[in-house]
Amino acid sequence: MKSTSRIWFVTGASKGVGQKLVKHLLDQGHRVAATSRTATALTKAFGQPSDNFLPLEADLTNDRSVEQAITQTVQTFGGIDVIVNNAGYAQQGTIEALSDQELRQNFEVNFFAPVLVLRHALAHLRAQRSGHIINIASIVGYQGGYAGWGSYVASKFALAGLTESLAAEVAELGVHATVVYPGPVRTDFLSSGALAVAKRQIDDYAEAKASLDLHLDTLHGHQAGDPDKLALLIIQAASVEAPPLHLFAGKIANELAAAKSSAVQKDLNAWKGSSEATDFVD
Template sequence: MKQNQVWFVTGASKGFGFEITKAALKAGHKVVATVRSNPGRLSSQFNSKDLFVVVLDVTKEGQVKDGVKQAIDQFGRIDVLVNNAGFGLLGAIEEISDSEAKRQFDTNVFGLLNVTRAVLPFMRKERLGHIINISSVLGYATLFPGLAIYSATKFAVEGISEGLSLELEPFGISVTAVAPGLFRTDFTSSDSYQNAEAELEAYKDTVGLRRVAVKDLHGNQPGDPAKLASVVVQIASGDHPPRHLPIGRDSVAAIRAKYNSTAKEVDEWEELSSSTDHAVVA
């Protein structure tokens, strides 16, 4: 098991980021935790010499580079990067404005890329490291109406993680995309989750019902965030981490169902799908 690691965790003020920071410190690691504001609050919650809090917004590339430099100056290296910062957006595609969709991608996808690019030169120099990207079960299957844009960002995270893993393997750097199901965090709080400003009457029986369901679900999700954090620390401490990891029984079941459904559809349409090649010339 790897010990005395230096972790860099984005979005650490609450939710998964907070719990992962807590678990990594408890395991004896050093943690650079990023927040968008009020760094003193997080510092006082842990009161640990092994915690260094940095203020940055992942969508601002200059802030990201400066935050990573501060981390290196403080602890000398970064062994584990946890790209956790993100938020949810609920709305039908027709309801979501261009600016809302871009803001969703700016944080969940381009913010992740900003942080990853800033950290990679230091990991490559050491020829070791582990990048853990917090994705979602919705990165495999858009399970409900109204989640297409958020789900698209998580599909992107899964694809980026897989490609990044292939690129970084020669440098001894691992990449894991973690896909949680429903966990009892404050994901539905105003700074973690947003509804599209427009609400069209046409979608009241689909997306509208989902808006109500989200409110009812809050506080009743099956997953325990502290247990997820423990899993993340475990995989970062091992020598052969997975490339993809669903977390939560609901995530495992949903991803398995998606794969089975896709395989069935491929089989049903195989003859037509395979009819597009050039005829074999004798």
């Protein structure tokens, strides 16, 4: 296990899993820089700034704002050990119905915001030759077969792919990278106030409409995942000498990941001959 007290930078910390994570980190004696769109939301959740807690009001889609947040963290705590890119939101709507603005904004928050954080944090991790980057994706970033959720799925697939490439880049620096794939977690993530729904709807897509109704009317408030336990799992993964690159969270996530692996293997087996026939014959 790694040393106990570390310096964490957590985005999207005022609610949901991010809030639970910061609470447990502070309870365990870690130093935490936490970001939200408003500092008031952070002080309401965790109290005033202290030797262990730095609330940061940050616009994660603004390069200068992110740079200032990282710089302030390093200046306040003397370094940075663990980055958790947690902020994000779900966009619902069929590919045909989504506007360019809806799609791009979803990627701005779910994908490009973590990229900005990494751009400014990696120099510090590289200089100290240590650190851990944890990107919170979703099981839909591994098993994406959900009608009406293409924007969200694609943004989380992109974040997962980025993490895999990042892990290969930073390994020689002594830095680890982990992508977390939670199943449904019981937070306000799917509430009508948090979930973005495409302004335009197309009646032909009955499966997408049924999926939206399921998430709003049935799944919300009944998700299997416990956000407290997920937060503790993230802390556990960051505490070991050899953390996982892929971290699935919850029984549903494990089952869906296994089903995806099985489906891919089935297609590989069925098309192996035709696939390998596309190579040059030496």
